[in-house]
Amino acid sequence: MSTNTVVYEATLSCSSPLFTLLMAAQKGDLGACKSMLDNLAATVTLGRPDNDEASEQEEVSIAGSMLVAAAGAGQLHIVQYITEEAKLSKKWDDFPIPKRHHTGLHRMPKLTDMTRNGIVVPIFHAACAGHMPVCLYLIDQTKKSKRHALKRQAMIGAAIGGHLQVCMCLVAWGITLHDIMDTSALVYAARNGHASICEYFVTTLGLPAEHLRESRVLLHAAKGHQVDVCLFLLRRVLTEADLRHTIAEAERCRDNEALSDEERRECLEAWNCLVDVARLSLG
Numbered sequence: 561m562s563t564n565t566v567v568y569e570a571t572l573s574c575s576s577p578l579f580t581l582l583m584a585a586q587k588g589d590l591g592a593c594k595s596m597l598d599n600l601a602a603t604v605t606l607g608r609p610d611n612d613e614a615s616e617q618e619e620v621s622i623a624g625s626m627l628v629a630a631a632g633a634g635q636l637h638i639v640q641y642i643t644e645e646a647k648l649s650k651k652w653d654d655f656p657i658p659k660r661h662h663t664g665l666h667r668m669p670k671l672t673d674m675t676r677n678g679i680v681v682p683i684f685h686a687a688c689a690g691h692m693p694v695c696l697y698l699i700d701q702t703k704k705s706k707r708h709a710l711k712r713q714a715m716i717g718a719a720i721g722g723h724l725q726v727c728m729c730l731v732a733w734g735i736t737l738h739d740i741m742d743t744s745a746l747v748y749a750a751r752n753g754h755a756s757i758c759e760y761f762v763t764t765l766g767l768p769a770e771h772l773r774e775s776r777v778l779l780h781a782a783k784g785h786q787v788d789v790c791l792f793l794l795r796r797v798l799t800e801a802d803l804r805h806t807i808a809e810a811e812r813c814r815d816n817e818a819l820s821d822e823e824r825r826e827c828l829e830a831w832n833c834l835v836d837v838a839r840l841s842l843g
């Protein structure tokens with residue numbers, strides 16, 4: 561079984577050593593982290609709360625979980641300890657991304673064409689929380705051949721978390737318009753209601769209107785019930801015809817009995833949002 565950095569918080573007792581270690585990592589208590597690491601095994605096996613079979617288990621890397629917690633909290637000195645002094649990051653090779661972030665963000669990206677280097681998940685959480693120094697450090701610690709893929713992962717995190725300055729820095733560090741389109745960063749920003757990032761991608765960087773249509777960004781924004789983002793897209797790039805087409809698509813999805821109840825409910829919410837947008841934009 562592959563070791564990974566995913567921590568399923570619902571399975572952790574507040575009195576468990578792993579929970580205590582992660583809290584210490586988030587708070588930046590290096591002394592406590594060092595002390596507890598000496599008394600913990602390399603991995604721990606936890607049940608997965610999102611699976612119906614209570615018997616299914618997941619092996620979780622103690623050090624990996626600690627690195628994710630520290631990176632997401634911006635504790636650079638803890639991240640440095642793990643990757644340099646403890647040398648624990650060298651043992652990792654496979655890190656699936658959790659389905660849902662603790663802040664309740666709508667959607668998380670899948671680890672598809674991204675590198676499976678051991679720092680992928682930590683940099684995602686660091687960027688999602690807007691911790692630029694941690695992102696820069698993790699990129700610098702990665703092999704040159706894998707750095708660009710890491711920057712792409714950080715762009716997704718920054719787009720989801722709504723951190724415009726991180727997005728701008730990543731562009732300055734070599735992220736291209738093609739990378740932004742290929743990673744669906746605009747879709748993640750739109751779905752989570754980050755109009756300033758959408759404006760940066762569309763207006764400053766010049767994402768083409770055809771990409772917005774192909775990525776169905778208006779529908780994704782509506783699924784997140786992001787009225788302001790929908791209005792921005794319609795005022796700057798998309799047309800009334802795009803709005804009507806997207807409303808029809810949401811209606812077809814809403815009425816499609818072949819889809820799950822959750823998918824149909826999501827489309828109903830999108831349809832309701834788009835109707836509100838039409839009322840505001842068309843009068």
